[in-house]
Amino acid sequence: MSFFTLLRSRRFWFRCQICLYLTLSLLSGALLPIQASMNAQLARSLTSAPMAANVSYLVGFLALAGLLLTHRFEHPDWSALSKAPHWSLTGGVFGAWYIASSAYFISALGATLTLGFVVFGQAIAGIVADHFGWLGLPRHRLTPYRRIAIGMFIVALFFLIQ
Amino acid sequence: MDLLFAIVGAGSAGSFLAIGSAANARLKQTLQSAIAAAAINFLVGFSILAILIASGLFKSPNFQQFATVPWWAFLGGFLGATFVSLSTLTIPKLGLTTATLAVVCSQMIMSLVIDQFGWLGVPAHPLNFSRVFAIALLIVAVTLTQLDRKHPH
Numbered sequence: 001m002s003f004f005t006l007l008r009s010r011r012f013w014f015r016c017q018i019c020l021y022l023t024l025s026l027l028s029g030a031l032l033p034i035q036a037s038m039n040a041q042l043a044r045s046l047t048s049a050p051m052a053a054n055v056s057y058l059v060g061f062l063a064l065a066g067l068l069l070t071h072r073f074e075h076p077d078w079s080a081l082s083k084a085p086h087w088s089l090t091g092g093v094f095g096a097w098y099i100a101s102s103a104y105f106i107s108a109l110g111a112t113l114t115l116g117f118v119v120f121g122q123a124i125a126g127i128v129a130d131h132f133g134w135l136g137l138p139r140h141r142l143t144p145y146r147r148i149a150i151g152m153f154i155v156a157l158f159f160l161i162q
Numbered sequence: 163m164d165l166l167f168a169i170v171g172a173g174s175a176g177s178f179l180a181i182g183s184a185a186n187a188r189l190k191q192t193l194q195s196a197i198a199a200a201a202i203n204f205l206v207g208f209s210i211l212a213i214l215i216a217s218g219l220f221k222s223p224n225f226q227q228f229a230t231v232p233w234w235a236f237l238g239g240f241l242g243a244t245f246v247s248l249s250t251l252t253i254p255k256l257g258l259t260t261a262t263l264a265v266v267c268s269q270m271i272m273s274l275v276i277d278q279f280g281w282l283g284v285p286a287h288p289l290n291f292s293r294v295f296a297i298a299l300l301i302v303a304v305t306l307t308q309l310d311r312k313h314p315h
Binding site: 054073076090098 | 168169171172173174175176177178179180181182183184185186187188189191192193194195196197198199200201202203204205206207208209210211212214215220221222223224225227228230231232234235236237238239240241242243244245246247248249251252253254255256257258259260261262263264265266267268269270271272273276281282292293295296297299300302303304306307308309
C-alpha cells in the first residue's frame with residue numbers, strides 16, 4: 001500500500017485517533033500519583049485523610065468553576081442538566097466513597113495491597129460495563145484477547161504485591 | 163481483619179471509581195462540556211465529604227494546622243480536576259476497560275518514579291524488579307484490549 005493510500009484510508013485515521021486518546025489517557029494517569037502524594041502531605045499536616053480529600057475536592061471545584069467563568073471553553077448546555085440521567089450526576093459520590101474507604105483500608109492493609117484490590121475492582125467493573133454496554137458506554141465484548149489481558153493483569157497484581 | 167471484608171471493601175472502592183468516571187463521561191455528553199461535568203463531579207464529592215466530616219464519622223481534623231501545610235500540597239485538586247476532565251473525553255472513545263488500564267499503567271510508572279527519587283515528601287524507595295515486570299505486563303494487557311477493536315462502520 002502506498003503512503004497516500006494509507007493516508008486516505010479511514011482505518012488509518014481511526015487508529016491515529018485511538019492512539020491520541022490513549023496518549024491522553026496515559027498522561028492523565030501520570031497526574032494521579034502526583035496528586036496522591038500532595039494529598040498525603042496534606043493529610044499528614046492536617047492529621048485527617050477525609051479532610052485532605054475534602055480540601056482537594058474544593059480546590060478542584062474552584063479551579064474548574066474559574067475556568068468556566070472565563071468563557072474560553074465550550075459553553076455547557078445547562079438547560080440539558082434536567083434531562084441528564086440521575087445516575088450520571090452521582091460520579092462525585094463514588095469518588096468520595098473511594099477516597100474515604102481507601103484511606104481506611106490503607107491504614108488496615110497497607111498501600112500496596114489496597115492499591116492492588118482497587119485496581120482489580122476497577123478492571124472488573126470496566127470489563128463488565130464494556131461487555132454489556134452499561135452506563136451509556138459503547139459495547140466492547142469480552143473477547144479472547146480480553147480474557148488473556150485479565151489473566152496478565154492478575155499475574156501483574158501478584159508481582160506488584162510482592 | 164477478615165480478608166473477604168477487605169477484598170469486598172477495597173475492591174468496591176475500585177469498581178466505584180470506574181463507575182463514577184463512566185457516570186461523569188455520560189454527564190459530559192449531556193452538558194457538552196468536559197469542564198462543567200467535572201465541576202459538578204467535584205461539587206458533589208466535596209458536599210458528600212463535608213457531610214461525612216460534619217457527621218463526626220472520622221476523627222476531627224486539626225484546623226490549626228492549615229497554616230503549616232506546604233503550599234504545593236494544596237495543588238493536588240488542580241491535578242484531580244485535570245484528570246477528571248480528560249477522562250470524560252477518553253472514556254467514550256476507548257471504552258472503560260482500556261481507559262482504566264491505561265490510567266493504571268501510567269499511574270504505576272509515575273509512582274515508581276516518585277518512589278525512586280523520593281519527590282513530594284515521599285520517602286525514597288529504590289526500583290525493584292517485580293514492580294517493573296508487573297508494569298511491563300500491564301502495558302501488554304492494555305495493548306491486547308485494543309487489538310480486537312472493531313473498525314468504524
